[in-house]
Amino acid sequence: xxxxxxxxxxxxxxxxxxxxxxxxxxxxxxxxxxxxxxxxxxxxxxxxxxxxxxxxxxxxxxxxxxxxxxxxxxxxxxxxxxxxxxxxxxxxxxxxxxxxxxxxxxxxxxxxxxxxxxxxxxxxxxxxxxxxxxxxxxxxxxxxxxxxxxxxxxxxxxxxxxxxxxxxxxxxxxxxxxxxxxxxxxxxxxxxxxxxxxxxxxxxxxxxxxxxxxxxxxxxxxxxxxxxxxxxxxxxxxxxxxxxxxxxxxxxxxxxxxxxxxxxxxxxxxxxxxxxxxxxxxxxxxxxxxxxxxxxxxxxxxxxxxxxxxxxxxxxxxxxxxxxxxxxxxxxxxxxxxxxxxxxxxxxxxxxxxxxxxxxxxxxxxxxxxxxxxxxxxxxxxxxxxxxxxxxxxxxxxxxxxxxxxxxxxxxxxxxxxxxxxxxxxxxxxxxxxxxxxxxxxxxxxxxxxxxxxxxxxxxxxxxxxxxxxxxxxxxxxxxxxxxxxxxxxxxxxxxxxxxxxxxxxxxxxxxxxxxxxxxxxxxxxxxxxxxxxxxxxxxxxxxxxxxxxxxxxxxxxxxxxxxxxxxxxxxxxxxxxxxxxxxxxxxxxxxxxxxxxxxxxx
Numbered sequence: 252x253x254x255x256x257x258x259x260x261x262x263x264x265x266x267x268x269x270x271x272x273x274x275x276x277x278x279x280x281x282x283x284x285x286x287x288x289x290x291x292x293x294x295x296x297x298x299x300x301x302x303x304x305x306x307x308x309x310x311x312x313x314x315x316x317x318x319x320x321x322x323x324x325x326x327x328x329x330x331x332x333x334x335x336x337x338x339x340x341x342x343x344x345x346x347x348x349x350x351x352x353x354x355x356x357x358x359x360x361x362x363x364x365x366x367x368x369x370x371x372x373x374x375x376x377x378x379x380x381x382x383x384x385x386x387x388x389x390x391x392x393x394x395x396x397x398x399x400x401x402x403x404x405x406x407x408x409x410x411x412x413x414x415x416x417x418x419x420x421x422x423x424x425x426x427x428x429x430x431x432x433x434x435x436x437x438x439x440x441x442x443x444x445x446x447x448x449x450x451x452x453x454x455x456x457x458x459x460x461x462x463x464x465x466x467x468x469x470x471x472x473x474x475x476x477x478x479x480x481x482x483x484x485x486x487x488x489x490x491x492x493x494x495x496x497x498x499x500x501x502x503x504x505x506x507x508x509x510x511x512x513x514x515x516x517x518x519x520x521x522x523x524x525x526x527x528x529x530x531x532x533x534x535x536x537x538x539x540x541x542x543x544x545x546x547x548x549x550x551x552x553x554x555x556x557x558x559x560x561x562x563x564x565x566x567x568x569x570x571x572x573x574x575x576x577x578x579x580x581x582x583x584x585x586x587x588x589x590x591x592x593x594x595x596x597x598x599x600x601x602x603x604x605x606x607x608x609x610x611x612x613x614x615x616x617x618x619x620x621x622x623x624x625x626x627x628x629x630x631x632x633x634x635x636x637x638x639x640x641x642x643x644x645x646x647x648x649x650x651x652x653x654x655x656x657x658x659x660x661x662x663x664x665x666x667x668x669x670x671x672x673x674x675x676x677x678x679x680x681x682x683x684x685x686x687x688x689x690x691x692x693x694x695x696x697x698x699x700x701x702x703x704x705x706x707x708x709x710x711x712x713x714x715x716x717x718x719x720x721x722x723x724x725x726x727x728x729x730x731x732x733x734x735x736x737x738x739x740x741x742x743x744x745x746x747x748x749x750x751x752x753x754x755x756x757x758x759x760x761x762x763x764x765x766x767x768x769x770x771x772x773x774x775x776x777x778x779x780x781x782x783x784x785x786x787x788x789x790x791x792x793x794x795x796x797x798x799x800x801x802x803x804x805x806x807x808x809x810x811x812x813x814x815x816x817x818x819x820x821x822x823x824x825x826x827x828x829x830x831x832x833x834x835x836x837x838x839x840x841x842x843x844x845x846x847x848x849x850x851x852x853x854x
Contacts, residue, residue, distance in 0.1 A: 257604070257606070257702060258604050260612075260614035260615065260703075261614075262604075263603060263604055263612050263614045264614045264615070266480065266603035266604065267480065267601060267603050267614075269479045269480055269482065269603075270475060270476035270477060270478065270479030270480040270601075271476055271479070272479070273475040273476065273478075273479045273510075274471070274472050274475045274476065277444065277468060277471065277472065278444065279443065279444055279445035279466075279468060279665065280443050280444070280445065281443060281444045281468075282442070282443055282444075283444055283467075283471075284354065284439060284442055284443075284444060284446075284448070284467040285351070285354055285448055285467050285470055285471065285509070286318070286351065286354050286355045286439065288471065288509050288510075289311070289314065289315050289318060289351060289509060290315060290433055292311040292315070292509055292512055293311050293312045293314070293315035293316075295512065296311050296512035297310060297311055297312035298310050298311075298312065299311055299512055299513075299514070300514035301313075301314045301508060301509075301514060301515075302314065302344045302347065302508075302514065302515060302517055303488075303514050303515070303516045303517065303533055304343060304344050304516070304517045304518075307344060309344055309348075311512070314347075314348060314351065315433070316431035317348045317352065317426075317431070318348055318351040318352035318354075318355050319352070319355060319429075319430070319431045319432060319433055319434055320352065320426040320427065320429040320430070320431050321348065321349060321351075321352025321353065321355070321426045321429075322352045322353065322354075322355030322356040322358075322434050322438065323356075323426070323429040323430060323434065324352075324422075324425045324426035324429050325352070325353055325356050325358055326356050326438070327425075327429070328383070328404065328425065329404075330353075330356070330358055330382060330383060331357075331358075332356065332357030332358065332438070332439070332441075332442070333357060333358070333359070334358050334359070334382040334383070335358075335359045335360070335361050335379045335380055335381050335382060335450065336353055336358055336359070336360055336361070336381060336382065336383045336384065336385060337360075337361045337363055337375070337376055337379065337381040337383070337384040337385070338350060338360050338361065338362055338363060338384075338385050338496075339363040339365065339367070339372075339384065339385070339386045339387065339390050339393060340365070340385070340386065340387035340389075340390065340408060340495075341365055341387055341389050341390065341519060341520075342491075342494065342495050342500075342517060342518065342519045342520065343387070343410060343517070343519065344517065345387070345408055345410070346387075346495045346496075346501075347495065347501075347505055347517075349385055349408070349422075350362070350448075350449050352426070354448055354449075354467075355434050355438065355439070356434065356438050356439070357438060357439045357442050359447045359448070359449060359450060360448075360449040360450070361375070361376075361379040361381055361449065361450040361452075361462060362449055362450065362451050362452070362495070362496040362497075362501060363375050363376075363452070363496060364452055364460070364494075364496055365390060365494065365496060366781065366782075367393065368393045368396040369396040369397065369398070370398070372393055372396065372397060373397055373398070373399075375452060375460075375462070376401075376403075378461075378462050378670055378671065379450050379462050379670055380670075381403060382403060382404075383403050383404040383405065383406075384401060384403060384404070384405040384406075385405075385406050385407075385408055385422055386405060386406070386407055386408065386419075387407075387408050387409070388407050388408065388409040388410075388413060388414065388415040391407060391415050391417060391419070405419055406419060406420050406421065406422035406425060407419040407420070407421060407422065408421075408422040408423065409421070409423065442467075443467075444466060444467045444468035444471070445466050445467075445468055445665070445667075446466060446467060447464045447465065447466055447667075448465055448466060448467045448469075448470050449465055450462040450463065450464060450465065450670065451463050451465050451496070451497065451498050451501065451502070451594050452496070453593070453594050453595060453669075453721070461669045461670075461671060461674045462669055462670040462671075463594050463595035463667070463668070463669050464595075464667040464668055464669065464670065465498070465502065465594070465667070466667055469502075469667070470502055470506050471506065471510070472663075473502050473503045473506045473507075474503060474505075474506025474507035474508070474509060474510040474511075475506075475510045476599075476601075477503055477507055477539075477566050477588065478507040478510050478511050480566070480586075480588050480601065480603050481537055481564040481566060481586060481588060482564075482586075483507065483511045483513060483536075483537065483564075484511075485511075485512070485513070486536070487511065487513045487536045487537060488513065488514055488515070488516060488533055488534060488535045488536050488537070489504055489507055489508055489513060489514070489515040489516070489535070489536075489537050489538065489539070490504075490515065490516045490518075490529065490530070490533075490535045490537065490538035490539070491504040491505075491515050491516065491517050491518065491538075491539060492518045492520075492521040492522075492526060492538070492544065493521070493539060493540075493541065493544075495517075497594075498593075498594040499539055499541065499567065499568075499719075500539065503539055503566070504539050514533075516529055516533045516535055521544055521547075523547050523548060523550070523551055523555070524551075524555050526548060526551075527551060527555050527556045527557065530560065530561060530562060531557065531559065531561075534561045535561060535562060536561055536562065536563050536564065537562070537563065537564040537565060537566070538562065538565050539565070539566055539567050540565050540566070540567035540568075540570070541567055541568060541569050541719040542567075542568070542569030542570045542571060542574065542719070542751040543569070543718060543719060543750070543751060544567075545565075545567075545570055545574055545575075545578055546571070546574050546749070546750070546751075548578065549574055549577055549578050549581070556582070560582050560583060562582060562583075562584060563583075563584065563585045563586070564584070564585060564586045564587075564588070565584060565586070565587055565588070566587075566588035566589075566590070567588075567589065567590070568589060568590050568591065568592075568610070568719070569716075569719055569751045569752070570587065570589055570751075571608075571750075571751055572607050572608035575587060575589075575607050575608065576607055586605060587602070587605055588601060588602060588603065589601075589602040589609065589610055589611065590602065590610060590611055591610035591611060591652075591695065591697070591705065591707055593693065595666070595667065595668070595669070595678075596654065596691065596693060597620070597654050597656055597657075597663075597664050597665055597666040597691045598619075598620060598621050598652075598654035598664065598691070598693070600612075600613060600621070600705050602704075604704075606704055608706060609704040609705060609706055610697070610705050610706065610707050611704070611705055612702070612703055612704045612705065613699075613703050613705065614703065616703055620654050620655040620656075620657055620663075620664045621652060621653075621654050622643060622652075622653055622654075622655075622684075622690075623643065623644040623648075623650035623651065623652055623653070623697060623698075623699065624641040624642065624643060624644065624650050624651050624653060625641075625642045625643070625644045625648055625649070625650045626644075626649050626650045626651050626696055626711060631711070631713065633650075633651065640684075641683060641684075644698070644699075646698075646699060646700055646701045647698060647700065648698060649696050649697070649698050649708050650696065650697065650698070651692065651693065651694070651695065651696055651697075651711045652693040652695050652696075652697050652705075653680060653683070653690040653691060653692055653693060654690065654691045654693065655688060655689070655690050655691075656679070656689040656690065656691055666678070666679070666691050678691055678692055679691060679692070680692055694710055694711050694714055694721070695707060695708075695709075695710065695711065696708040696709045696710065696711050709744075709753070710744075713725050713805075715743070715744030715752065715753040715755075716744075716751075716752035716753065717744065717752045717753055717754055717755060717783050717784075718752070718782075718783040719751075719752075720781070720783040720784075722744065722755060722783060722784045724742040724743055724744075724805070725742075726784075727740075727742045727755065727757070727780065727784055727786070728740050728741070728742045730779050730780055731757060731775075731776070733775075733779070734771075734772060734775045734776075736759075736761060736765050736767070736768065737759040737760060737761050737765075738760050738761065738762050738795075739759070739760040739795040739803070740757050740758075740759055740760075741757065741758040741759075741760075741792070741795055741803040741804075741805065741808065742755060742756070742757045742786065743755075743756055743757075743758075743805040743808055743809050744756065744809065745788065745809055745812040745813055745849070746812060746849050747787070747846065747849060748846070748847050748848070748849045749847070753809075754786075754787040754788065755784060755785060755786040755787055755788075756786055756787065756788040756789070756790065756808070756812075756813060757786040757788075757789055757790070758789075758790040758791075758792040758795065758808055759789060759790070759791055759792065760791075760792050760793065760794065760795040761791065767789070767791055767822075767824075769789075769824060769832045769833040769834070770831065770832045772789065772833060773826065773831055773832045773833055774831070777831075785826070786826070787825060787826050788813045788823060788824065788825050788826075788836070789823070789824040789825075789833050790808070790813075790818060790821055790822070790823050790824075791821055791822040791823075791824075792821055793821070812849050813825065813836055813848075813849070814848055814849065815836055822835065823835070823836040824836060825840060825841065825844060825846070827840075827844065
């Protein structure tokens with residue numbers, strides 16, 4: 252903590268309630284939705300800017316009129332309330348305006364990852380049962396990677412009315428001729444806050460993620476809470492450098508802008524120099540981060556950042572303590588709202604006290620829906636007592652965070668699940684502490700101290716976190732099994748100095764007479780795995796050690812990391828993007844690639 256004096260539990264609770272109190276009157280069955288909020292802002296902040304993007308300034312009133320046109324166009328094209336439309340588009344204002352407009356007509360938008368192609372894209376479309384698709388002209392090549400042509404209506408959406416020259420109809424031409432007045436109330440008749448606003452795909456290691464349902468209520472809650480904790484006001488300017496298809500950038504930032512009637516500055520992609528240019532130009536006061544973004548910003552030369560820094564607050568996740576301290580001290584940040592949760596989680600822990608390294612405090616844990624079950628790292632399972640009951644963790648012990656799914660009329664603690672019923676059930680634990688109780692498994696290993704400040708430790712079981720994405724070792728192993736040569740591929744995450752989470756590493760076991768082809772392996776993982784799921788390191792292991800239940804042992808490998816000495820002389824390689832191959836790990840190689848050997852006593 253920048254201030255060595257910890258606040259009392261009452262003080263922490265009061266700070267949290269600055270945001271939570273704003274949603275106290277929300278209910279799941281209220282007939283109030285995100286389009287209703289947009290219409291309110293169009294009335295009380297009509298001329299105020301909503302989205303600032305490059306040279307564009309889109310007011311709340313303009314956004315509402317555009318959304319009305321889009322909603323009418325969708326209905327005119329035969330789409331109906333409850334239908335799902337897939338949206339594939341890079342960061343630009345049209346992304347937000349499209350799903351807002353579809354929501355005006357009660358239509359649900361599936362936000363597709365911009366890197367989705369081929370079978371990954373087809374899987375996403377199938378999973379959400381999309382009835383139509385809108386594709387930004389910048390991403391039209393993704394459609395050419397599909398094995399079969401689309402069997403649904405598809406429109407292209409260009410900037411400033413541009414088209415690609417393909418025969419796909421223009422979405423702009425479809426809606427620009429429509430009236431821009433608010434749609435009649437019956438367009439959304441029967442839709443309540445708990446109904447889906449859009450679908451967001453969770454991290455999919457192999458590009459086959461799950462589509463999580465995101466309700467109007469969850470969207471409304473996120474901006475109210477974060478904005479309240481950050482103490483935003485009429486002069487605040489929020490900043491979005493994260494992808495709009497993801498919960499962090501696509502939900503929290505526009506929700507906050509709509510809640511407080513303030514603008515958010517949107518950038519196509521994160522850029523270190525561009526970040527500071529935007530801060531200076533728009534006098535940005537707050538931004539939403541992931542840990543890697545802050546680490547890059549900390550490396551900014553003095554002449555790029557300048558001294559007139561208007562940033563005062565930031566909210567997000569994955570910020571390492573050393574980066575946290577250095578960033579706050581260098582740029583004069585007054586509040587860091589670090590949190591722990593996930594796109595679909597039914598809980599949220601938020602650090603409102605500026606306690607460095609903590610993901611938040613639960614001042615009165617007995618009154619929350621969160622519990623922590625002790626974790627057996629060697630066997631990757633929950634610890635249980637002699638009667639088979641889960642053992643609750645005590646202060647200082649590592650365990651998996653679980654959260655009780657609360658009853659239907661509670662405005663919090665609800666789990667909306669995925670479009671796949673089996674995937675939804677797989678995230679739940681039943682009859683845990685009492686008959687018929689239901690708990691959401693976070694997959695996050697945490698510990699808490701005597702003051703009930705929580706700290707993220709790692710991902711449970713066969714999953715680790717890298718570049719703010721969850722990576723399933725089982726999924727990566729399944730994909731790598733298609734690479735000819737190795738008998739076994741044992742995937743795990745290892746700590747890398749100066750970065751958040753764990754990088755992917757694979758121990759390959761080859762039969763006699765077969766050798767490791769570094770170039771071919773690099774090419775294979777690049778073609779078959781998402782960028783964050785590709786192993787950064789490769790270890791050649793003569794024998795793959797198994798547990799008595801025939802599971803690959805990972806703990807010792809994780810502890811040895813990518814240090815050749817700890818590996819007992821087994822060859823270890825690191826990915827070299829420039830050479831498009833894997834090269835032997837040496838101090839010189841790591842230095843050239845911007846890495847260094849991990850020291851076991853690092854925090």
